[in-house]
Amino acid sequence: MNFRELNPPARTILTPGPVEVEPRVLRAMSYPILGQFDPEFTNLMNQTMHMLRTVFQTENEWAYPVDGTSRSGLEATLTAIVEPSDTVLIPIYGRFGHLLAEIATRLGADVKVIETAWGGVFDPAEVIQAIHAYRPKVVAIVHGETSTGRMQPLEEIGRACREFGVLVVVDAVATVGGVDVRTDEWCLDAVITGTQKCLSVPPGLAPITYNERIAKVVAPRKRVERGLWEPSTGPDASDPVSGIPSNYLDLSQLQDYWGPSRLNHHTEATSMNYALREGLRLILEEGLVQRFERHRAVEQVLVRGLTAMGLSLYGDPDCKLPVVTCINVPPDVDGESVRSMLLRRFGIEIASSFGPLRGRIWRVGTMGYSCRTESVLSLLGAFGATLRRHGFPADTEAALAEALTAIESFAPVSTMA
Numbered sequence: 001m002n003f004r005e006l007n008p009p010a011r012t013i014l015t016p017g018p019v020e021v022e023p024r025v026l027r028a029m030s031y032p033i034l035g036q037f038d039p040e041f042t043n044l045m046n047q048t049m050h051m052l053r054t055v056f057q058t059e060n061e062w063a064y065p066v067d068g069t070s071r072s073g074l075e076a077t078l079t080a081i082v083e084p085s086d087t088v089l090i091p092i093y094g095r096f097g098h099l100l101a102e103i104a105t106r107l108g109a110d111v112k113v114i115e116t117a118w119g120g121v122f123d124p125a126e127v128i129q130a131i132h133a134y135r136p137k138v139v140a141i142v143h144g145e146t147s148t149g150r151m152q153p154l155e156e157i158g159r160a161c162r163e164f165g166v167l168v169v170v171d172a173v174a175t176v177g178g179v180d181v182r183t184d185e186w187c188l189d190a191v192i193t194g195t196q197k198c199l200s201v202p203p204g205l206a207p208i209t210y211n212e213r214i215a216k217v218v219a220p221r222k223r224v225e226r227g228l229w230e231p232s233t234g235p236d237a238s239d240p241v242s243g244i245p246s247n248y249l250d251l252s253q254l255q256d257y258w259g260p261s262r263l264n265h266h267t268e269a270t271s272m273n274y275a276l277r278e279g280l281r282l283i284l285e286e287g288l289v290q291r292f293e294r295h296r297a298v299e300q301v302l303v304r305g306l307t308a309m310g311l312s313l314y315g316d317p318d319c320k321l322p323v324v325t326c327i328n329v330p331p332d333v334d335g336e337s338v339r340s341m342l343l344r345r346f347g348i349e350i351a352s353s354f355g356p357l358r359g360r361i362w363r364v365g366t367m368g369y370s371c372r373t374e375s376v377l378s379l380l381g382a383f384g385a386t387l388r389r390h391g392f393p394a395d396t397e398a399a400l401a402e403a404l405t406a407i408e409s410f411a412p413v414s415t416m417a
């Protein structure tokens, strides 16, 4: 077999992840490896924790990445706090709510699910009522549901959970770094994100944060790995098996690795940590508020362009997720054929959706470095031409004119990182 040199084509990625990565982040990944106990590296780990607290908008001590894609962070957090037969309430309004329910079910929890139709979100009062009815130990909920392009308001739910002594775990994989997520102000006990969405770093890490309420539940389940035990590590060696039924995703051991005791666990993914550190640094350099504004502004350019083109958007506009725009595939248009032509002819990737929405909507992500006006303008031009090839009378000229007008109206906002 003749393997040619790896040379992936340059793409314009407008999906809900993985998204395009800033050249500076890619460059950071090419630096030499440091040993995991090298003070240069542990110092870098500390800096990452520091920047993560700012991005998560929290004062929590614990803010660090789990190695693995976003769901490793979801699974690690739930595995650390859910014990068999604990009641876990999961409000579901799309695919990723089902994922939370699956993880909790695998842990042997007594899972209570409430569902609302895809395309909308819950009235917080419905969730609060279910909390009253089920008295769960944990509520696990998605903030930005990428499968349907909706965003669940969390402030009231978070406050209610705090009041009732319920732990609330939030999948903010799609929102952190692109949309305001106020961990402390909204009383969120654990928040999980992923690198390949609005942080605009390659897939492979799941930054998480959690507060003392979670740490208190984790502490009694903590064990020190037998081969690492010395008198100074505490009385754990007699029972080397942690109460947490995972080794790789054991938060009690991970926090000892990221914390001052630096008790070794796995080997940290060096290059991914370089990437995360640089990605976080770029977010702070841009400024959180400015970054959220950029995501809002580019969303408006996209939405106005698509609407002027003659397309209709899917879902309840009142709870639209700013970083994912869902478009109804017009009747008689083959959605997959449109996506494939966009990729083949224009090098532009947009997404389909899952389950009941598969083939019915297109999803356009405007996240992180992919959230740029020039990418949106390229998409609008390419989309219009492609839709005409598929028999839909797209008004490309009107779409581009409207998008340009929108860009001009946002002139004071930097639309480029």
Ligand SMILES: *Cc1c(COP(=O)(O)O)cnc(C)c1O
Residues within 6 Å of the ligand: 016, 017, 069, 070, 071, 072, 096, 142, 144, 145, 146, 171, 172, 173, 174, 194, 203
């Ligand atoms: C992408 C995504 C996930 C899953 O992330 P992986 O990185 O693929 O593990 C989970 N939840 C939400 C809301 C997502 O958008």
